[in-house]
Amino acid sequence: MNNNLIAVYPGSFDPPTNGHIDIIARASVIFPKVVVAITHNHSKDHLFSLEERVEMMKESTSFLKNIKVDSFSGLLVNYLDKIGGFVVIRGLRALSDFEYEFQMALMNRTLNKKIETVFLMPGQEYTFLSSSMVKEIAILDGDFKKLVPLPVYKKLKNQQRI
């Protein structure tokens, strides 16, 4: 095994959920080093700033040793080039994720033929979970404690914007 192999898990993580953490924990067992790379998704309105998302992700993954949290802007392939990685991790929840993920994986490979995308499935209990659902439940004052890591729960509770 290449001990310098870096796997990059990109996403907007607005906010990180237990589904994201489940994928990160699984990746951390497979790869020597995993970089969670947080970015702006132009098709989504973000509730939390990039700095807030990075902070929440750092706190939520501090129990894992081989994880680094970073942020980037622009194309993922350019970021991968910059840090010397070629493996991308994405989570697959249901068939509904597949088309978008498949399109993105092949587009990334079109931009750089070395890129390999590895899809990981979360534990069954997280297959319904998304950041947007968590935000909706929080806005409607529902109980979302079991859906997110504790630092995210505290941040969302204190969030006056919702």
Ligand code: ADP
């Ligand atoms: P993006 O804006 O790039 O879609 P997200 O933060 O929504 O970023 O998701 C990042 C990655 O994590 C995607 O591959 C998505 O499919 C995956 N993901 C999101 N929620 C879950 C979950 N509950 N279980 C497993 N994977 C998930």
